[in-house]
Amino acid sequence: MTIKLYDIAHSRAGDKGNTLTLSLIPYKADDYPLLCAQVTAEAVKQHLADIVAGNIIRYELPNLPALQFVCQQALTGGVTTSLTMDTHGKSLSYALLEMQISG
């Protein structure tokens, strides 16, 4: 069975310079291991290949539980000089939630 991240998790994007941060928070804590297993930095890098040019680092926060992805060179220069419409990359949380995993 295929699951869209949107159906089991929520996310918020943040920006620092040309770097994008994406949280990924399961609605149910029980789904956290599933996210840890399948939403790897490599899988997100592949999913966001058209958007993120640089490396992606994943942090695990089992206390919350949540994952945090830090994506380098993701904002086409950053908020003040980007040619994009969404210069902050604020909408990119919903790009992550489009990702599909197997459940």
Place this chain on the structure above:
Amino acid sequence: MKPTVRIGCGAGFSGDRLEPALVLVQHGELDYLVLECLAERTIALAQKRKRQDATLGYDPLLERRIESLLPHLLEKKVRLITNMGAANPLAAAQKIVDIAQRLSLSVTVAAVTGDDVFSLLSGRETALETSQPLADSGTLVSANAYLGIDAILPALATNADIIITGRVADPSLFLAPLVHEFSWSVDDYDQLGQGTVIGHLLECAGQLTGGYFADPGRKDVPDMAHLGHPFADVSSDGTAVFSKVAGTGGALSLMTAKEQLLYEVMDPSRYMTPDVVADFTSVRLAETGPNQVRASGGCGQSRPNTLKVSVGYEAGFIGEGEISYAGSNALGRAKLAGVILQERLKDRFTDLRIDYIGSTSVHRTAFGHYPDPYEIRLRVAAKAKTAQQAALVGEEVEALYTNGPAGGGGARKYVHELVGIVSTLLDRHRLTPQVTLFQS
């Protein structure tokens, strides 16, 4: 010592709404109100305004915010801490005194300065993200270091009703009154880490109370039109209970708190501020009632010897043009217009972007699904060295009226001046924060 200190956050960015801060002061029983109004790029733009007029360079909404809040702050004895001084805290403090005099109110304002380090930079320092010399980015126009609680604490020790700063780290605006009230040691880094967590949760104001969270049917937030902003009741041991004024809209839950805890965090185990390297991974959050979340835990390590500096540079201009296509094959005609523009502009611009709004403008991809929309707005943007060159982009878009595909309408053209931002590090001992008192 009070058992708890209540701090509210009435603004999370320069353009934030004015009303929630007023509600917090009138009905929130606050000890402190913080207004965080200085984003990464805002100060460079403020420096440009200051260069044009030495009496400006503070937050553009300062006058409106202070006029509405000041009588209530004084009546309720709520101390205000804000970075609305932006590039010019001294002029901002004078402006507040002017407003108080006009309203026949007596106020003491403490201006915190020392963040402007432009004269300390040579341009040969390296930029954090690229490791290239700063001056390679372009002509430098401003440099502001992120000050910490050590700059704010002397201002709190005065009898000032209002403390106004320029560039300081956002969580420090909240940590400083906690250290002041509870006499926390400035080298108890676990305690400072906890206080920094509290500041980080509060600093974006409405983002903790359901702003920037709602997704109808999935993440519902009640009465968003009257979104209330948050406050925290902080105990001397560093635990905090977050809530909002009864009757205001919005939602404060485990979910909103988690999203905010991780917002803009580059490494959850090493969140760097001028005060501490905070560790967010040990934070525990619990919903303790309706619209009530308790945060505990969080720790830290010794503060860095360097301060982060935001450096502004002249980044040229952006030229933009837009035009709409509608009806059958709207996307096809818009894409033909894009091909034509690419051909006409490619030799004059190295960095040209063409978006099909309604199809692939925001993420440049639709993850394999491209619905056929009824209308598409074509947008073209390019960077240029001069305003004149930037204007060519919009001119070519407008010319599609008679030199492009069928049915293009509603052309618009824009030119924007750009201020770029790069970051670098500076030895903290090279600068000396100062406090200047103003009285009405």
